[in-house]
Amino acid sequence: MSFPWAQQYAPQNGLMKWVDERLPLPRLVYNAIGAGYPVPRNINYWWNFGVLAGVALVIQLITGIVLAMHYSANTLVAFNSVEHIMRDVNAGWFLRYAHMNGASFFFIVVYIHIFRGLYFGSYKAPREMIWLLGVVIFLLMMATAFMGYVLVWGQMSFWGAQVITGFFSAIPLVGEPLRVWLLGGFVPDQATLNRFFSLHYLLPFVIFGVIILHVWALHIPGSSNPTGVEIKSESDTVPFHPYFTAKDGFGLCVFLLAFVAVTFFFPNMMGHPDNYIPANGLSTPAHIVPEWYFWPFYAILRAFTGNFLGVDAKLWGVIAMFASIALLFFLPWLDRSPIRSANYRPLYRIFFWVWMADVVLLGVCGVMPAAQPWIILSQIGSIYYFAHFLIIIPLIPRFEKPLPMPNSITEAVLGKPSSAAA
Amino acid sequence: MVRIFGFLAGLGFVSALLWAVATTSLTIEHDPVHARVQTPRALALASDGVLGHFDRGQLQRGFKVYKEVCAACHGLSLVAIHDMEDLGYSEDQVKALAAEFTVPSINPDTGEAATRPAVPSDNFPSPYPNEVAARAANGNALPPDLSLITKARHGGAAYVYSLLTGYRAVPADLPAALRPATGLHYNPWFATLNIAMPAPLASEGQVTFDDGTRATVDQMSRDVSAFLVWAAEPELETRHAAGWTILGFLLVLTVLAYLSYRSIWAEKKGH
Secondary structure (H helix, E strand, C coil): CCCCCCCCCCCCCHHHHHHHHHCCHHHHHHHHHCCCCEEECCCCHHHHHHHHHHHHHHHHHHHHHHHHHHCCCCCCCHHHHHHHHHHCCCCHHHHHHHHHHHHHHHHHHHHHHHHHHHHCCCCCCCCHHHHHHHHHHHHHHHHHHHHHHHHCCEHHHHHHHHHHHHHHHHCCCCHHHHHHHHHCCCCCCHHHHHHHHHHHHHHHHHHHHHHHHHHHHHCCCCCCCCCCCCCCCHHHEEEHHHHHHHHHHHHHHHHHHHHHHHHHHCCCCCCCHHHHCECCCCCCCCCCCCCHHHHHHHHHHHHCCCCECCECHHHHHHHHHHHHHHHHHHHHHHCCCCCCCHHHCHHHHHHHHHHHHHHHHHHHHHHCCCCCCHHHHHHHHHHHHHHHHHHHHHHHHHHCCCCCCCCCHHHHHHCCCCCCCC | CHHHHHHHHHHHHHHHHHHHHHHCCCCCCCCHHHHHCCCCCCCCCCCCCCCCCCCHHHHHHHHHHHHHCHHHCCCCCCCEHHHHHHHCCCHHHHHHHHHCCEEEEECCCCCCEEEEECCCCCECCCCCCCHHHHHHHCCCCCCCCCCCCCCCCCCHHHHHHHHHCCCCCCCCCCCHHHCCCCCCEECCCCCCCEECCCCCCCCCCCCCCCCCCCCCHHHHHHHHHHHHHHHHCCCHHHHHHHHHHHHHHHHHHHHHHHHHHHHHHCCCCCC
16 A cells, blocks of 8 residues: 655665565565654554564564474373473463463453444454454464463363363264364363364464454555545655654553563462362363353353254354354444444444443353353343444444544644534 | 345344343353352562562471372472482582482383482472372372472462361351362362372471471461472472563663654654
8 A cells, every 4th residue: 555655775885775576575674663654643553462462472483483392292291291380391381371371361352443443443344354364363363372281291281171072072973074074073181182282283374364454454555544534645644664663662561561560469360270280081060161361152052042943942052152252253244334433433332331241241151050040141131242243333333423523633632623522 | 235234144043142132041050169168368478579488498398298108109200300409409419319210210220120220300299100090099080280389370389378278167057068088188279179198298297397497287388389389380480580681771772762753753743
């Protein structure tokens, strides 16, 4: 992409000129994250989280590659090889805790990144492709995180693998053979652990590839912004470097402060004690719960407690759980309001916050045992979740009267007449 | 088209859920066991919190409790004997300690299974050769390995402490179904209320502490809980020290990053 006023790359010295003529990599970087990429001047701190997600992935890659040098994907020794890393490998406890909490932090920043996209309508034309690729990344992350959790081969690893692969057995006819094929056996065992290790090492690089496409697609229309008003002139933008390298640098420091505080002082805060018990196929934990980032989806899965229209309750739950994420693929076409930012959509803004509360409610239901009152709460939460995306969002534009919008980003920033809050 | 299809799908999910609501009993079932299980009692240890460090004297007392009481049934298989130097024992003391244990070996002449005295680089030997033997000796209950116990239970060290001091007379109002079966002991801090392990620390002075501390049941329980925190997280002090160093460095970096951000944006109005 390019806005006509985007600065052009001019090599600063002979070497860079030589490289640029033969392989225009310096030019690519300059246009991607350098002074050659004009960015809306009004984007706020919520726009830091894309870069933070990229950093989180890099943290996972680096710690993960080193962990793999010491880990052994064999059911007999996997659990103890993690403890070997914790106790015997130099700074192994740091690598392992950083990787374990890094996964949680990756999800925290990605969830905030997604919520930002939902609030400010970043999924709308012409940015649908960025959104679609983002949902693909999210799905890949979930698969990667799940398989990584299994590698520890603790009780939750084993029983989590049992439950999650059990989803597939709900599919009529092919379900059970499919589950056995995925596991490489009737229960999670050596074949399962080994293939999960292989895939857990592979998928992050696939994620990396999709991120490149995600960022590439971003650079066609450029970033959205809190007003949702498109860039109209040079005064609406500032070059990415130095303005947003500086802002992202500060954001990154704050992120690292939080990450380090948890990793070094509360490393097991987001984990489950049962995963410090070695896997045992003969002893089922009292409550099988996934990691926190799956809780809302787990609640949706368990909300379907009755057979309906001849379809088994379990199958409904599995379909609904996958649908709860898959529907995000259709969001750009479900929401036909031309206004992007919820700042100017009084009705959508209310429903957005109700939905946020709903996701929190589902999260709580997901960690609680499958008993009343949590069942009815997860059912109500799931009803709203689906109604929000599939019924309410498509209907809002019929009733909503958007608030007056600024004519341009510059006007919003400089507070010219009739400007609204940016 | 997408919206029509989405609307129908939404209607389908909502109907299935409403049907589920209508057909699911709303009765809240109270689990009589769960209702009686106690939350762990508070236990303050030197290793708590972000400034936590180990009280070496307490760790040594706790290790003595482990060695003289717990080790009869519970392994500590992830801890190496030479790790005891971290508790303040000298190299010679650790060597002498290792020699007290016997570990499985192979006779170098015949290849037959044999035993030899442990050396400091060995891990603590487990009291039973395998799970079957452990269960056979304990009325089919399996004494868990204690290497990670404070990380593997909700409540951590406080849970261990509460359990050790939690043996009580069976309450008169306890329903028959919840009363301890033969070979079980009532302990309301245990998940099923009845635990196979008899009270391991039952009388004052069961262990004689080298530092003269009075070995009450409460004191022994505290000390062994503190020791098990160390066994599960021997890196705790290194981790805390490294954490503060990195946080300090990051704080300076954050201030510098913020100032440079402010200075770069200074001429842009509205920021």
